[in-house]
Amino acid sequence: MKILEQKDNKLKIEVSDLTFVNLLNETMWKQTIDYAAHYRDHIYLAKPVLVVSSKNPKKTMLDAAETIIENVKELRKKVEHLSKK
Numbered sequence: 001m002k003i004l005e006q007k008d009n010k011l012k013i014e015v016s017d018l019t020f021v022n023l024l025n026e027t028m029w030k031q032t033i034d035y036a037a038h039y040r041d042h043i044y045l046a047k048p049v050l051v052v053s054s055k056n057p058k059k060t061m062l063d064a065a066e067t068i069i070e071n072v073k074e075l076r077k078k079v080e081h082l083s084k085k
């Protein structure tokens with residue numbers, strides 16, 4: 001990840017993986033935020049850019065990442081449980 005712009009309540013970062021950007025964006029919308037979206041300047045050549053606007057955008061992203069980690073752990077337990085049957 002690379003920070004492109006950082007202001008008081010806005011953060012713009014470049015991320016190398018579109019799948020992760022989609023997941024992070026979707027998860028942040030389940031929190032209290034002003035705005036979150038992503039775009040690419042060129043569909044094949046440019047890396048995705050995520051724009052987050054909230055009271056504390058870095059904390060918003062960290063909270064979303066923690067939520068994703070917890071969801072993956074829960075999914076793993078369910079899959080392991082299914083494989084034991």
